[in-house]
Amino acid sequence: MNVPRAASHRALAPRAWLVWSLAAVTVALVTDNPVYRGLVALVALNVLLTWLPPWRRLRPLAVAVTLAAALAALINLLASHTGADVIARLPDGLPLVGGPLTLESLAFGGALGLGLVAALLAVAPLSLVLEPHDVVDAMPASLERTGIAVATSLNLVSGFGRTFTEVRDAQRMRGWKPGGLRSWNEVLVPVVVTAIEDSVRLAEAMEARAFGAGRRTSYADSGFGRRETVVVAAALAAAALFVGLRAGGAPMDWYPYPTLSAPPINPFLVLGCLGLALPALPLPALAPHEPRGRAK
């Protein structure tokens, strides 16, 4: 039996991916401890690299997470003047940023950035590993329409970059040159209008194919096997552990002010983070089940 190429790349059932992503995001955001956030980021990157289909590019995501992390660190460094270890000083007369720049504020900003990186990498499989129809399959029945909206948005987003290039090139050939903000109207207006037109066309096409007729069914079965069960259990356990300890007031956060200190490390929480790595591990006993699409 031939395995459909599109299906074989995601290996886990879409709903398992959704649960895994939500659990990983929860872990990344429930604490500001850079150790756990860093672990989640590394685990999520490993999972992503394991299942990234060859036709998908990682570079835009890499650029986005790098910029997000750098920006968070920079903003905290410039705006928070707390901390004992001064590494530089900006003139006091500068609004907002004037004053001492401290090692502590840089470190805390770095931890904030790491949280963003971890969260972005955790949700990345939903757009980079799953196909749009997988996103629909992953949604609970009550959110199917939301899933379709997300799926179609993903389709349009992929066309957005292409449209931008087309419009920019076409306007350049008519003599447009990038200048101030206003000059970009000639590019941005057609790009936005094209996106709106494409959305209307898509809505029309969907309606012509009976979208909105009533209760939907799915072409694919839920596809939950042993691997999905184990992955989901580990992800939920990790999320529950972090949320539970947070609710119980256990020390898990890190606050570098006024002087820099090492973040606290709880081995159970480390294990919880590592449990999120299960989708990347080759576990023969938990081999992926047959993909849900039909193959001939």
Add this chain to the structure above:
Amino acid sequence: MTVAVESAVARLERVSYWYPNQDEPSLRAVDLEIGPGLTLIAGDSGGGKSTLLRIFDGLVPQFHGGRVSGRAQVTGLDPFRTPIPRLAQRAGLVFQDVETQSVYGSVEREIAFGLENLGVARAEMHDRVDEAMTALGIEGLRARRLATLSGGERQRVALAAVLVLRPALVALDEPTSQLDPEGAAAVLAACRGLAAEGRAVVVAEHRLETLAPAADRVVIVEGGRVRSGVDGRLPPARVAHARPPRVNGELAWEMRGVAAGPAGPAREPVLHDVSLAGGRGEVVALFGPNGSGKTTLLRTLAGLLPPLAGTVRRPAGRTAYLPQNPGALLHLPTVREEVALTLRRALSAESPEAMLAAFGLARLAERYPRDLSSGERQRAALAATLAGSPALVLLDEPTRGMDLAARRSLAATVEALTAAGAAVVLATHDTELAAELADRTIEVRGGRATEPAGGATPPAATRPTATPTAHPPLGVGTR
């Protein structure tokens, strides 16, 4: 006049339709019956063909709004009032631009989308998806991603996605306008096959030469009115125009050993070792299948893509470039302003009126370009591109969605430009246009450009009297 058939699947009686905020109707008192078999809808762009097709599945007026009068029925249902999802099981529509009608990313799931919406049981869905794929001969595409398909394959997948709902009437809006001849032939064969099964297949098309002989009936839609075309008054397919002699043979542009492709170190070049040249006043036509590298070649020649290897020379003066998507150009409130902007940028003292008149746009000059039909929009983009006496003209599929009159306008304008010394390179699937206009044709396939043996000149019937070019090897090919 009523266009009638013996056993009507759809019937329109005195149907008129006004889009929202429009005083003029887009359809005027249309009487029409559609029966089993292949019905070809022909007519000028902007004449109402797409609107007419949308009547059958209720999108007009239910999705688009506006005002409608008259009566209609499609397999016994009133398309003006029956919910569209219910009508979708009786009448299906394949839209002009297949790329913007895809919901999912994979072939199998895309075809099944309509069945999912109707709540069909999974086992039955599988059977019906199989049935639709078999009917169109696309079983081999089952596991493919849509993004990897050729234009013809994608069009047939879109057709399967409609067919899977088992409609009695299937309408296709210019299904071949973006396809190479092979893809177009496959889609049209599929249409003929469906019609032979007894389904009502309605195809709106400008490229009539292939489809007209197979059509059971031809309906012409012009100015919102329909008339039968079975009386033999089909518009001639060939652009009848005589080309004046070229100005001279001076070298205008040249590509030497060019490799080109999207930016990025990991990207394979799309073009491989291409060496081409063209003279002033010369028209060079590029042809080849979708995805062969024609657009990359034009973009490289335009200077939009820096070559990865080799050199590109362009003439002094403005290079005009028409992209495949006319929407990429148009952003101003009126057609006139679009042309005026190009003239202003080109520091030209010309008035926009001449170019507007050349493309039959005078009456549309104050319209918002994006409200126009696809053919009219293409003409507006051409007018905005070709204004201002360019030295090099690069046209990517310039006749997309254009009717015969517009093609004639294009031919005349290109001839005027070449007479003034402009060099023209056009990528097209329109063999009629290439035969009419081109001094040389070049095949682009797999990123390599070759001048076919004996194919360096268009057919003798349309070949102009030409002065031999003086420049050396305007020859073509890969080293």
